[in-house]
Amino acid sequence: MSCEAGGFCADEHRRRVAALQRGMTADGIDALLLTTPPDVFYVCGFLTRFWESPARPWFLLVPATGDPVAVIPAIGAPLMRRGWIADVRTWDAPDPRDDGVGLLAAALREMLPPRGRLGAPMGAETHLRMPQADLARLLALIAPATLVDATGALRGAREIKSEAEIARIRAACRVADAAFAGVGDFAGSGRRLDDVFRDFQIALLREGADWVGYLAGGAGPDGCEDVISPADGRELRRGDVLMLDAGAVKAGYFCDFDRNFAIGGPSDAARRAHAALHAATDAALSAARPGMRACDLHGVMARALQAQGAAPLGGRFGHGLGVSLTEWPSLSPLDETPLRAGMVLTLEPGVEVAPGRIMVHEENVALRKDGPELLSARAPAELPALD
Amino acid sequence: MSCEAGGFCADEHRRRVAALQRGMTADGIDALLLTTPPDVFYVCGFLTRFWESPARPWFLLVPATGDPVAVIPAIGAPLMRRGWIADVRTWDAPDPRDDGVGLLAAALREMLPPRGRLGAPMGAETHLRMPQADLARLLALIAPATLVDATGALRGAREIKSEAEIARIRAACRVADAAFAGVGDFAGSGRRLDDVFRDFQIALLREGADWVGYLAGGAGPDGCEDVISPADGRELRRGDVLMLDAGAVKAGYFCDFDRNFAIGGPSDAARRAHAALHAATDAALSAARPGMRACDLHGVMARALQAQGAAPLGGRFGHGLGVSLTEWPSLSPLDETPLRAGMVLTLEPGVEVAPGRIMVHEENVALRKDGPELLSARAPAELPALD
Known part of the structure; x- marks a missing residue:
């Protein structure tokens, strides 16, 4: 997505990330994990109807400072790379041995301090679009970092429209x-x-x-x-x-x-x-x-x-x-x-x-x-x- | 949904529940929690595009024996009651104090033995469509019952079409x-x-x-x-x-x-x-x-x-x-x-x-x-x- 093709300019998305990061700082969140179509579109401009297929999880990480990292199925790489996110990491999904969890944990270890706080939307009107068993595996891989609710940071940003x-x-x-x-x-x-x-x-x-x-x-x-x-x-x-x-x-x-x-x-x-x-x-x-x-x-x-x-x-x-x-x-x-x-x-x-x-x-x-x-x-x- | 209105007959849905229950028995699952549009439609015939709104969770419980129980927002009651599910319990969602978790836990306590096993799809191609914080609250309310993966029972039934x-x-x-x-x-x-x-x-x-x-x-x-x-x-x-x-x-x-x-x-x-x-x-x-x-x-x-x-x-x-x-x-x-x-x-x-x-x-x-x-x-x- 480019400005020309009907996408937003990178500036628009950078302002959104800055708003998210202000909320994360206020709530002591070191990295934010987003998994749903509206949240990933909001940060990346990644627009597709492919979400209709439940087969593959998609992960977007927003660090406390700096640019987001996309950890996504390889099938989405060409579209994601046309957008503003520079760090796009992919795996061949679906993979019954490891459906992106290892790759996601590795990206998180770069962002999280040892006892860091991984935020995810856990409150009203949210869900995590990933298998519950993979979430448990992820949390074991990044321990002693812990999962905390980031609904406030997400709401705070998304509620106000540009x-x-x-x-x-x-x-x-x-x-x-x-x-x-x-x-x-x-x-x-x-x-x-x-x-x-x-x-x-x-x-x-x-x-x-x-x-x-x-x-x-x-x-x-x-x-x-x-x-x-x-x-x-x-x-x-x-x-x-x-x-x-x-x-x-x-x-x-x-x-x-x-x-x-x-x-x-x-x-x-x-x-x-x-x-x-x-x-x-x-x-x-x-x-x-x-x-x-x-x-x-x-x-x-x-x-x-x-x-x-x-x-x-x-x-x-x-x-x-x-x-x-x-x-x-x-x-x-x-x-x-x-x-x-x-x-x-x-x-x-x-x-x-x-x-x-x-x-x-x-x-x-x-x-x-x-x-x-x-x-x-x-x-x-x-x-x-x-x- | 009735047979006449383009819905399936109750018999069709009862066969599906029987298939799920065979899988649940094989895996030692006492009750199955379903939360996503395809799963709820599969069991109940409850068809709506209202799922596009992430505001409200919807819960469908399949016990090891007997008929399912729907625990859903009141806005869905007229449509659910036109279907074959007799036991429909509702609350006024969204409710920031308790968005159906108490009602769901009460229904589960009727189904689960004290140290029973609540199954939910947790494996590949699944997610739980409910807030993660509400899931934690639910598990605390039904303890010492525990959450186990029911992907096998669900797949086993849904993969074979009538x-x-x-x-x-x-x-x-x-x-x-x-x-x-x-x-x-x-x-x-x-x-x-x-x-x-x-x-x-x-x-x-x-x-x-x-x-x-x-x-x-x-x-x-x-x-x-x-x-x-x-x-x-x-x-x-x-x-x-x-x-x-x-x-x-x-x-x-x-x-x-x-x-x-x-x-x-x-x-x-x-x-x-x-x-x-x-x-x-x-x-x-x-x-x-x-x-x-x-x-x-x-x-x-x-x-x-x-x-x-x-x-x-x-x-x-x-x-x-x-x-x-x-x-x-x-x-x-x-x-x-x-x-x-x-x-x-x-x-x-x-x-x-x-x-x-x-x-x-x-x-x-x-x-x-x-x-x-x-x-x-x-x-x-x-x-x-x-x-």
Whole structure:
């Protein structure tokens, strides 16, 4: 990845590494081990869909000072070497005798003091993408160095987006804006939900998505039963509310927002639910400022819904967004993370329209010093109707 | 998921659980913890793209006898309850105080004897999709029960596909067959590679893919530089060989095969490379039998390439396929897994056409008692040319 080919310049990545290293220093971490697609992409600009194969682990090491070291399967070497990381070490994976663990331990011994602290993300919303048995083997090889939680350093860096990152998320949002504008061309009474899902993915690709990393939604009388099910062959009927939730990917960055459509004229209940959600999002757009906590912004939306007489859903009303479809923080009553300028967030209030029927409304924003900048085109105040 | 809605019947899933439990008994495992999308789908039929969000862990427990227990975020309850799993326990995730660990430990205490053995996949091609700190907390809560590797029990079951599973993989292959047949409509000299990738994804959706879980490929003089890079804006030129590698998903099952296209008339080198790959695949199609080892089938293809004067690539020449894009075993010199009837495999020999230029050829097969059944439509013997 070069600047010219749509990649970021090395400067951008060096700033990210510096941010990680500040957090590592604060937490006394001597080296950071990253293993997941978003984390490796974030540091290296290494973008591939090959992660879909669980066969091979990939390792990225960030030392407390100096440049990262990539310890990766040989199949990834040409792509990694086109990026800014100079130290790329490879093995022929998969290797049942030693799938990179020895090579990784050798690289770590160069970075870690004898009783050093190897950080890895171990907290909320993280996992280690490597076999658990190999992790145990690695820790035995680097002992007496120990494994410590580096979620704080990772979050601290990834939560704040650069202008280059915000531009990519905005580009992904524009793809979805354009695709949503054309939903009336293929969705309506009598159309099968699975065909609508397929056509919507085609629309996202036509509007410039590199791929469609996520699509969810549903349809039912006045709202969906849930928002994570795959589409089935049920036909849309008048009285349904159709919801489509798009995670289009553009140059490695996601958008994540939904739109609702009434099939035929909406019922009063659906119209009121949509109006309440729109008002709650307006309230969040007015109120959000750096220094608030994530739970405070949840409270703004929950109170706005209640003021409209709507029944707020449990759970969170939004989250971070960027190299993953969802990132820290959670706009939930339990998340006290301070909001900071540079965060990109979804505002996603939800209501129960009737027992077992829900409606969710979502926008994507970049939080600026003086409030949120919309990255998605603001949804219409009135629930739009399709024939 | 019901039989009618495109799901599997409960009987299918009960047979899978029985296969897992046979492996667990053989390895002395009292309960099995599964956390990843393919494993949870395999046991429950729980199909969603919501896994794209790393925010929430999901837990599925298989006891040594009896039915599984799902311990999942409340947001997944309606979908899980439409399936065959009766015991579904939920919490409001994400919860920074306890993200399901207490609930999971309580469920495990019902299943595990005091010094029982909790199995989890810890070996090759696995990872645990949960925070590492939560795993440590879980193990403290269930002590003196201990964590042991259950990769063998999981592989043993998942490697052998039922006829219902083979039918789904075949359906995914047919989608890709049809899309590959139309590549000439949008790929050719002067077309940008990223537009070709986009159009190919659209073609896969039009032919009935539920979504496109994977797409890789590349183009260059006589072959690609690598096979995992994303597409860039480079225009195809006469003399290039274009490779497209499709992971279309149909009802939760993947296909995974590629096709090569010469832009303009192919060079002698490209023609020879393709012919050697085709001959190597023919050799594998003739020779593959249950009882051979994975490495033996690799050897069949490597020797056929050498007999054609071609230079085999390192690494593996194929792998398992099903609920993941790639599964065990690996057709590599190091993998001694015995091949068994019911395995679905990719045959994927690769050659170096010139220094830094490679060509890979791939078919998908179900291994039967008397040899492989092609699931993909056999590639043409001659490298096809596009204008």
